[in-house]
Amino acid sequence: MSLGTRHNTQGEGLPEDGGVIAVADRIRRAVETVIEGKPEVVRIALTVLLAEGHLLIEDIPGVGKTMLAKSLGRAVDCSVQRIQFTPDLLPADITGVSVYHQDRGEFEFNPGPVFANIVLGDEINRASPKTQSALLECMEEMQVSVDGETRPLERPFMVVATQNPSDMEGTYPLPEAQRDRFMARISVGYPTAQAELDMIDTHSARSPLADLAPVATAADVRAMVEHVHTVHVAPGVRRYAVDLVGATRTSPALRLGASPRATLHLVRAARAYAALEGRSYVVPDDLQALAVPVLAHRLLPSPEARMERRTPEQVVSEVVARLPIPSPR
Template sequence: MSHGSADTETDAAAYFAAGYSTILKNVERALSGKRQVVRYALTCLFAGGHLLVEDVPGVGKTTLAKALAASVDATWNRVQFTPDLLPSDITGTTVYDQKSGRFEFRPGPAFAHIVLADEINRASPKTQSALLEVMEERQITVDGRSYPVPTPFMVVATQNPIDLEGTYRLPEAQLDRFMVRIAVGYPDVAAERDILVGRSRKGAPPTLSPVAKIEQIRWMIEYVSRIHFAESVADYVARIAESSRSHPRLRLGISPRGSLALVRAAQAWAAGEGRSFVVPDDVKAVASATLAHRLILDPQAEIDGLLVAEVLDEVLSTVAAPALTTAP
């Protein structure tokens, strides 16, 4: 079935579900036993957002990012962030061509459908900020001229916890550009055993081939934007945001960009569940991944050892969800 024939809601839902399942299974070949993590990554992709994967070294952050890029027949580039990386190493630069006698723009690795920013917090804040414009506006400005990046465009960044040596804290403005932040976590015993057995026999991780065309991804992103979002659920999201802004243990609550990210991620999660409408459980399912990295505890809460996730759970538990469990 081509994406052009998905002309009814039933056909569209079935087409999305088939593509979603195919990509999910392909990525899982490289990241065994982490279905929920892969689902969050796909939610971010189909919601048109950017993904931040934060965890300790060696748990599969880069493997997840590469598997996601390799599963889609699209252009992708990997940038290894280091302390000496310059902004122009990401965005590109203008150089003088002696033959033509003109200055020409040489695009950097940011000009791709998917950009893997590996260990993003090992570069200086100045270099990290080179991604701010392109992540928000899908364009890069060099020497006063703007250049659009391909559509769709997604940054998949990995970072180590900030207490590791040689890391810089991502600025709040940069964190806010990421729709979803996830941690891969250690595999369970069964999954780790499978990894050990597979690597001992084959010696290398599986090589993934693309299972979806870029045109299909564009259609799936557009389909997610059509998932019904009732006013009562929108009111629920707005009340969550308001509750976070007035919470006594939070210095910084959810921004309007955060609320929009929660809405879009909930739409993508609902589509992944096979529904054409959002229910409050979809909002709750993606709340931590889309909101926790946008919240900042007040100093006393940090001294008391509170976690942002704990405060967010408290916010969600105090905001009543609407009774919407069936199609509108």
């Protein structure tokens, strides 16, 4: 079902033009002018945006991780800041610092790049864990505490971070607490042959980002987020979400299962996913579609699973295939 589908059934429809589907479709089309041939990747990015979550894009260099993050920021007319994570980056370079003005005899706070609607963290795992931890409070509580004062962040607030695989040179492992704050992790992957041919035509002369104009505002996104909050989750579907997450905690293939935060993220993402499908209610298929991107990056495989080269993505897929789907009632 496309993002542009509308349901006119009474009580189950979404607003007409100017509503969630219309605005989301504009954002999707704008991003896809830059990221070609990856509709599901763009859909997950939109889902995380509407669910007020944060997105981790992990892949090898050169496949368009930063392009995806930048195009999402360009498509929405809101404040966007980019942080290039490097080994010498300090926490104050992210959150901001207070500077003393001797002539006035007072401190003035200079906000860091985290004070924006969309924060693009490029190659986040090239900075030390100490610097990475500067994002913990703002990602979870939408606030920043500096020099004993807490400053709120403006909605919408989304961190879109890219990282190279951890086995590449010059990278630090992302701490478990940091990974758990990302609602979803996606990989862009290699393009198809046709998409790569099209890329030669569209990207070789100039960057398509130069022609990407905003198609939505921060107020539009806030309205979409409020609508997502109204999407209904039936008791049986809620129980199914708890069972999915709980199964990762008892799996012998994992030494660390998903946290309760993962359950909340899964349900919030499912609400947004359903809204993008034109529904005012969540179905089990939504949870199944999101289980791997929402859960897999939080899990740690057991030594036996590592020896068998079983990935957390495979374990989550096995859990989804094994658990019975709840009845409609």
